[in-house]
Amino acid sequence: MHLAVVVPAFNESEALREFHLRLAAVFDKLDGMRCEVLYVDDGSRDDTYSVMCSLRDADARVSTLKLSRNFGKELALTAGLDHVDADAVVVIDADLQDPPELIPTFIAHWREGYDVVYGTRASRAGESRLKKLTASAFYRVMERLSNTPVPRDTGDFRLLSRRALDGMKQLRERQRFMKGLFTWVGFKQLSVPYDRDPRFAGTTKFNYWRLWNFALDGITSFSGAPLKAATYVGSFTAMIAFIYGVWVLIKALVWGDTVKGYPSLMLVVLFLGGVQLVALGVIGEYLGRLYVEAKQRPLYLTDEFVAAAENPADR
Known part of the structure; x- marks a missing residue:
């Protein structure tokens, strides 16, 4: 069985090494699975891609993808999903707010027959009351407005089966609201509650203005x-x-x-x-x-893609 983990990152050099240590420890415990991780650099202005390359040189399970500029998280995530081919794919951020240690639980439910296993935030540590209030209000508004039910308090942290991944690859719209698209593909889905941690390092890239525009994208993409x-x-x-x-x-x-x-x-x-x-x-x-x-412009442009050393034929 082949597991791929997609990690989009923008200016996350401070957290990447710690993130990879914890992810590698999870990989080591997954007996009988071939594991790899694809780090996607979304046009970072710091040394994020250099850190990714050093992780790739030190770990044969690491692939790196550098986009030509900053396209935004939704398109960076799309690029990562386009470049992986595995039996199951996990999407997770590099800031360690979502614990990599939850991946084995996702895999266990996937083996039970679920195509999409997503993490639902039972608590959100390190976030202001205003941020929690606006996030809660957004998910509840989406729940009422959208014909496609978007799960409450759920981000991008999830596992996709191969057929769910194949379904996602067919969706090529440019104004992308990934949380809605993950739900739109359907199949058998399951929620796994967890406590979200504060950021390990750095600051959030989503200020309230960007969150407002993100909410508009979500509403207009999935509701008339x-x-x-x-x-x-x-x-x-x-x-x-x-x-x-x-x-x-x-x-x-x-x-x-x-x-x-x-x-x-x-x-x-x-x-x-x-x-x-x-x-x-x-x-x-x-x-x-x-x-x-x-x-009809391309969703993104690739600057460099280097496959994991364990797959030399893909280089």
Whole structure:
């Protein structure tokens, strides 16, 4: 049996060596399995790739992939999945928030017949209350809006069987929300709760602005609910405006009321204008994603790929 571990990294040189020590210890305990790890450098500005190369030179189970620039975690993860061919693939970050020691548990459930085994965060150490609150709110919003149920409090840390991996390789959209895509492929899936640790070193690459845009990508990739909401709000507003207009006309014809109230008129105009701009913004988000998809650019470009020494034919 062949196990591959994909580790996307961006400016993670401080954590990589410790991560590999713990991962190698897990590999050593997996009797009867051929193990390898693919480190993907997503255009790091520090010496992340140099550390990856040194790990590859010291361990024959290590492969390295360097992208031509920073494409973002979703595409770096996609590149890693494209370059592995194994019976089972584990996706994990290099910051040690997700424990490599949980991999044998994933493998045990995979052997029971599960195609996707994912880690669900029972706790999130080292994160602010605001970060935990916004993350919880995002997953619950996605749960309600998306036709594809995205598991709550679940990141990218998971195991994929070969057929789940083959399914992922067929999904070539450019605006990628991997958590949703992992669920979209279906098959038999299982959650494994665990306690998430704080980062071993460095700082998170996701500030609140990037997280906000990430949430927009997730919602627009897996739900048309914002478009429907814009339609409903517009229809409701138009109905209220029509009823109010009829009332003003009746007052003028029956009681001879003159139409007054410049401030209230401005308030209505500004409100309706704001609703229209919000609706146009929602449409623009979807239209912008169609524009990106229509250009048909490659998902990523590879600078260098070096296969593990245990597979010399792949060099």
